[in-house]
Amino acid sequence: MLKQFLNLKLSQKLSPQQIQLMKLIQLPTQAFEQRLKEELIENPALESGKDEDEIYDKDEFDNNDDYDEFDDNESIDADEINIDEYLSDDETPDYKLQANNYSDDDDDRETPFVAQTSFHQDLINQLNTFILSDNDREIAEFLVGSIDDDGYLRRSIQDIVDDMAFTQGIYTDEKAVERILNIIHDLEPAGVGARDLQECLLLQLKHKTPTEYVDLAITVIENHFEQFTKKHYEKLLTSCNVSQEQLKKAIEEIEKLNPKPGGSFDSSNRVVEQIVPDFTIRIVDGELELTLNGRNAPSLHVSKDYQEMLQTYKDSRDKSGSQKDAVQFIKQKLDSAKWFIDAIRQRQETLYVTMNAIMYFQQEYFLDGEETKLKPMILKDIADMVGLDISTVSRVANSKYVDTPYGTKLIKEFFSEAMKNDQGEDVSTLEIKKILKTVVEDEDKSKPYSDEQLVDILKEKGYPIARRTIAKYRDLLDIPVARMRKKI
Incomplete structure (x- = not known):
């Protein structure tokens, strides 16, 4: 049986322009510049740089221009387009289609980078x-290609033998691969080609000049690795039959080693990503x-060439079909350019308004740089101040940085929840973390504080916090548990 009925429903939909604007707001400076370049390439009606005839106020923003939205899937006859809306006149000066005027030199410095040799190419070099046979060199290069960026060979020798046979047509055995791997273990940085952390540390220790403490460190890593990683120092003293001072010196030798030998090369040679x-x-x-x-x-304006094309079409008496198609294309591009600006x-x-609100909310911190003066602040606090949606504030804060007199900071780090101290006052969780970090840094590393002790210490300082919160x-x-912070 068929029935007809009315159904009222309230729904909210975002236009493509609103979605694009939200994406633009979320972009940090460098990503925004890349997006700008892409738009300039895609839309010929949008041009960068100042227009020669423009005279306008640097600080003027005009948000009252209403531009017609143009749907890519919408078909509009050229005769229905009001061309005068797209032609410059005295009532619509060019500066209204221009983005804010900043000096071309403002923050427009690029750092030159030197071409670097990759980690794996350095190993090949x-x-x-070494004097190697053709077959041995093929095996060696395959092994080098199997080493990850940390410097480890995380595949079994048998897998490597099988892989070389199936993919490279190199037929060999495990003994030959082990022999070539020993050659790779002699390469720099020391420890490269290790199959696990234990082997990596041993290789580095064996590259050192032999001393009493280096030899003891080798014994510890080779024969008592599990006790060392779990910091069971009492058991190590008994197992190695050495004094506490000797074991301390041996552990100091181990702590000088690099658990990621490939990472040390990579960090000193990779192109450093700049934070703008x-x-x-x-x-x-x-x-x-x-x-x-x-x-x-950036300085952007709508192309005068495109406006001239419309003027030419308007003045033309005989309007062909191809000209009408061109007008529709020009209208689409002009609409897009105006909207983008x-x-x-x-x-x-x-x-600007979002960061300005954050700055004045955290005014005490920005004036003297003391982190304990950061107030509890959540997204809703700033959203209410500036009259924006919480999601918009989140987009501004999530991936952007601010240069302050105390260093460059990620904006989202200024946000924190509130907790009550023993006086009933709201304090920032950032303040509590700062105090916790200071307490751990100042502790006696031979007897580090347990979480229960940290609870008591912070309670004495006026911050009643549960043990699970401390953890x-x-x-x-990134503070490990007490046992892992222990030093001999």
Whole structure:
């Protein structure tokens, strides 16, 4: 049986333009610059740089321009387009289609990088100093290619033998591979080609000049590795029949070793990723001053060539079908260019007002840099101050940095929840973490504090915190349990 009925439903949908704006707001400076380059390539109606005829105020933002939305799937007859809306006149000066005016030199410095030799290429270069047969060299190069970025060979010898046979047509046996692997173990950095941490440490120790303590360290790693990793020092003293001072010196030798030999090479040779601050906070005459990185405010304008094309079409008496198609294409590109310029302006304003609210909320911290003065602050606090949605504030804070007099900080690090101290006052969890870190740093490493002891210490300082909370903060601060912090 068929029935008809009315169903009222309230739903909220985001337009493609709103989604694009949210994505733009989320981008940090460097990613935003890349997105800008992509848009300039994709849309010929959008141009960068200042227009020669433009004269406008640097600080003017005009968000009142209403641009017609154009759907890519919508078919509009060329005769229905009001061309005058897309042509410049006295009522719509060019500066309204221009993004904020910042100096081309603002924060526009690039750091040159030197071409580097990769970790694996460096190992191959070292192999070239050895006299090897063609077959041995093929095995050696295959082994080097199997070493990961940390410097480890994490595959079994049998797997490597099988893989060489199936993929490279190199037929050999485990004994030959082991022999070549011993040659790789002589390469730099020491420890490269190890199959596990124990072998890695042993290789590095055997590269050292033999001394009493190096020999003892070799014995500890080779024969008592589990006791060493679990820091059972009393058992080690008994097993090795040495004094506490001798064991301490041997452990010091081990602590000098690198558990990731490939990582040490990579960190010194990789191209360092730069952090470009999105904001700068300075103290001028005792007052805070916030500036937005100039690279977030590019000079953009709508192409005059495209406007001239529309003028030519308007003045033409005989309008062909191809010309009408071209007008539809031009309208789409002009709409897109105008929207993009407006979206950038909205992005600039959103970033600025959000960071400005954060700066004044945490004014005490920014004036003297003392982390314990960071107030409890959640996304809703800032969203209420600036009248934006919590998700928008989150997008601003999540991946952006601010250059302060105390270093470059990730904005989301200023957010924290509140906890009550023994006076009933709200304090930031950041303050508690700072105190916890200081207590652990100052403890006697021969008798590190347990979590229960840390609970009592923080309670004495006025912060009644549960043991599970202490364990949670320890993990967040990368502080191991008491047994792993113990030193002889």
